[in-house]
Amino acid sequence: MPVIEIxxxxxxxxxxxxRETILDRVPMIGADVERIEGETAYIEFFPNRPDLFSIEGIARALKGFLETETGLPQYKTKQPKTKMKIHQSVNQVRPEAVGAxxxxxxxxxxxxxxxxxxxxxxxxxxxxDRKKVSIGIHDLDKTTPPFTYKAVNPNTHPFTPLNxxxxxxxxxxxxxxxxxxKYKHIIQNSKKYxxxxxxxxxILSFPPIINSKLTEVNTNTKNVFIDVTGTQKHSINKALNIITTALAERNGQIEQIQLTGKTNQKTPNLKPKKHTIKHKEIQNLIGQNITPQQAxxxxxxxxxxxxxxxxxIEVWTPNYRADILHKWDIIEDIAIGYGYQNIQPKLPKTPGIGSSHPTEELGDKLRDIMTGLGYNEVMTLTLTNKQETKKLNKQTKNPVKIQNPISTDHTILRETIYPKLMQILKLNKHRDLPQKIFEYGECFHQNKKINECRHLTAIAIGPKMNYSQIKSHTEAILNELNTKTKHKPLQNGPYIPGRAAKITKNNKKIGEYGEIHPKIIQKYELNHPITALEIEPQKIPKNQTKTH
Incomplete structure (x- = not known):
């Protein structure tokens, strides 16, 4: 989440x-004061409120929340005097653009x-990370309008980029x-840029990569031209509204741009959107007898x-809010404005007695076993990417893909925990050896449907790590689970040939272990032998997972 310097x-x-009042109340609008250094506060905001990613946006929200200035902010926009033509040529590379x-x-x-x-x-x-939206801010007085957004041959149109x-x-x-x-992966496969x-x-800009040095903004800049390009109209318009209204909070005067070519519209459009919410809906969702006047x-x-x-209640939402997707988002803001501290907690009408889930009971057993073997537990994200999995010579057969990934690092749900643990070893390569870590966490496999399961994965690095060591640890785990298995040579995967085995139970594979191949160790910039094991304990019959 972004940390804003205030x-x-x-x-x-x-x-x-x-400042005492501000720092005391700002967490109530969805933030966490990370630290204070002298006259600067570092505040972390939730990513669902990009309008709070600047001091101007934070001040605007706090003025309302602290009742210094309430109601819908009013921003005057002057009619356009400048045009920007959007060429059809950009359709295949980065089709949308707006400006102000x-x-x-x-x-x-x-x-x-x-x-x-x-x-x-x-x-x-x-x-x-610029894939869906990228923004350019230019010194307007160094340009000669009108502007043109088009796609060109990558080997033509030289210019001097920033820096x-x-x-x-x-x-x-x-x-x-x-x-x-850093950002070439976004467009490098396109025929035109x-x-x-x-x-x-x-040339003012080469989106989404970099702006021209010609239009660099400095302390002498009085007027700016803002371009926003991307792949989705909704997102680029919200980005434009957020940045123009932030500048308007600095007493800037907003002037629209007339888009021509493949589209015909004036941007930015700061007209608020109207919603109608039933009072009963507010009470039911919040669970509090809030009056219409209080709402x-x-x-x-x-x-x-x-x-x-x-x-x-008729509600008009400000057009810089990118998080208002449903009436319930507005009702959530009613709860925030009313004050969570004013909402009385109630016991549920239906009493119940909690108990441990069998999966967690098994997890507790495995954690006891692993800590007894000298491993430290870690927790990692279930999101990963195909490239990270391929590093370990493991193929992603049919991964569960993320529809709108936040970055190229998190595009699929993991099928194995190995890559995450290797990353941890890489990050801790300066620390003392040996290092032994494990995780009991979710993995996802997709055939006709998505199946969620738990894997027990462990990795150890050190000068004395070898096949015998990881084999003995695997056998100890299975012995503690009171289950008999067969171990057969494994020829594929991230291991040294002849130093790996797969574990089977009733002729079904339930895991594998072995000594990691030096070529893979080098990919992670490590220099010592590594051993690893991965087991799916849930594939072991339930009556055979009792510890001694």
């Missing part, structure tokens, strides 16, 4: 409240850093520039416009 004297001035102009800004080094931090946080929070003094073509930028190397130019054919006041504290109408 200048305490500045937030006090913007909110008109003292913000004028009469007074920028200093601190505000520029705040804006750039917001830009990068939106790239992460809304943009899936260099050398002209490069888009293709060269992907090879030589640090930003190009997207660029934004002005009327003098000057209306709570909504105004959360920066909505609200109006009571008989047994319903």
């Amino acid at each position: 200048d305490l004297p500045e937030i006090e001035e913007l909110v008109q409240k003292d 102009i913000v004028k009469n800004l007074k920028l200093n080094e601190k505000t520029i850093k705040t804006i750039m931090d917001l830009q990068e946080n939106l790239h992460w929070g809304l943009g899936r 260099t003094n050398q002209k490069m073509t888009p293709k060269q930028i992907l090879k030589k520039h640090p930003k190009g190397q 997207p660029i934004i130019t002005d009327n003098q054919n000057q 209306t006041k709570a909504l105004e504290k959360m920066r909505y416009k609200a109006k009571q109408k008989q047994n319903k």
